[in-house]
Amino acid sequence: MYEDLDNLLLSQLRLAAMSYLMVVKEADFNTLKEQTGATSGNLSVQINKLQEAGYIQVEKTYRNNYPLTLCQITPAGIEAFEAFYLRLQTYFKEKPE
Amino acid sequence: MYEDLDNLLLSQLRLAAMSYLMVVKEADFNTLKEQTGATSGNLSVQINKLQEAGYIQVEKTYRNNYPLTLCQITPAGIEAFEAFYLRLQTYFKEKPE
DNA sequence: TAAAGTAGTTCATTTTATAAACCAAATTTA
DNA sequence: TAAATTTGGTTTATAAAATGAACTACTTTA
Numbered sequence: 001m002y003e004d005l006d007n008l009l010l011s012q013l014r015l016a017a018m019s020y021l022m023v024v025k026e027a028d029f030n031t032l033k034e035q036t037g038a039t040s041g042n043l044s045v046q047i048n049k050l051q052e053a054g055y056i057q058v059e060k061t062y063r064n065n066y067p068l069t070l071c072q073i074t075p076a077g078i079e080a081f082e083a084f085y086l087r088l089q090t091y092f093k094e095k096p097e
Numbered sequence: 098m099y100e101d102l103d104n105l106l107l108s109q110l111r112l113a114a115m116s117y118l119m120v121v122k123e124a125d126f127n128t129l130k131e132q133t134g135a136t137s138g139n140l141s142v143q144i145n146k147l148q149e150a151g152y153i154q155v156e157k158t159y160r161n162n163y164p165l166t167l168c169q170i171t172p173a174g175i176e177a178f179e180a181f182y183l184r185l186q187t188y189f190k191e192k193p194e
Numbered sequence: 195t196a197a198a199g200t201a202g203t204t205c206a207t208t209t210t211a212t213a214a215a216c217c218a219a220a221t222t223t224a
Numbered sequence: 225t226a227a228a229t230t231t232g233g234t235t236t237a238t239a240a241a242a243t244g245a246a247c248t249a250c251t252t253t254a
Contacts, residue, residue, distance in 0.1 A: 002113040002133065010107055011242080016099040019188040029202070036099065042243055044203055049241095060202095065251060067201050085189055091116040092182055108211080126233070139212055141234055157233095162220060164232050 003087040006080055008053050013038050014046050018081050021056060021073040029069040047071060055080055100184040103177055105150050110135050111143045115178050118153060118170040126166040144168060152177055 009015050016036040021027060027035070033043050047069070050056045055077030059070045073081075106112050113133040118124060124132070130140050144166070147153045152174030156167045170178075 002109075002116065005109045005112075007109075007241095010109065012099075012102045012104075012107065013242085015102075015188050019099065023191055030200090039244060040202060041204080041245075044201095045242080048203095065200095067250085069202070088185070091112050094120050104210095110211085127231090130232095136213060137233060138214075138235080141232095142211080145234095162231095164219080166233070 001090075003090045005087055006084050008049060008055065009080065009084040011046070013042060014050060017043070017046065017050065017071075018055065018073065018077060021071060022078065022081055026070060026072040028071070032071060050077070053080075098187075100187045102184055103181050105146060105152065106177065106181040108143070110139060111147060112181075114140070114143065114147065114168075115152065115170065115174060118168060119175065119178055123167060123169045125168070129168060147174070150177075 009018060013036055016038075017032055020032065020035045029040075029043065029047070032038070032047070033040060036043065038046070047056070047058060050071075051058045053076075054074055057072045057074050059072070061068050061070065106115060110133055113135075114129055117129065117132045126137075126140065126144070129135070129144070130137060133140065135143070144153070144155060147168075148155045150173075151171060154169045154171050156169070158165050158167065
């Protein structure tokens, strides 16, 4: 049977953000925006969802007088991402009977 | 950069249906329902979307006096599924340098 | 001090996902 | 043989999600 997929990761933008953070561990808002190609509004919303789920940790500070939103992947986020990857495999391995 | 993902396949149920059809090529409504664990209503809707996209071909006939909905994956469906798989890789390969 | 730029957030709209309710025909039960 | 049940789905109502435009707040530049 096909394993359940985490709906939070079944989204292009959230998956891209998580994928990027899996490698770099931490990134600011604009870097994530550039890397994912997202609009600011969309990214803001999706970052909040990932944070609410505990997949990333968000720290709001300042850099050069400007607001700076830093996102870090959490252990729960890493686990979720890896689980998602494994579960996804069940959809791509030759399976029936 | 992360490659665009086909939204039609970025759905658990449609992906499961397509994954199953990739292997068996053809299946009836109830088999798909069992294999994917979907409800009838949901499966009906998603089958229509896949058909509208040309990813599957649907033939409605009868078997033992009962309606029988047969779904076959199309060449376009196979291509889309394979492309989806490849594009998905860009999210799971270590990328940022 | 007005205009433009930076870094985001909120909101309004459209699109989806989903199960409940429904339908038509066949079959079983009483 | 009429009523109830089963089969094989479809339609619909509702909630949830995705998205960009509009907005906020502050800073820098002219």
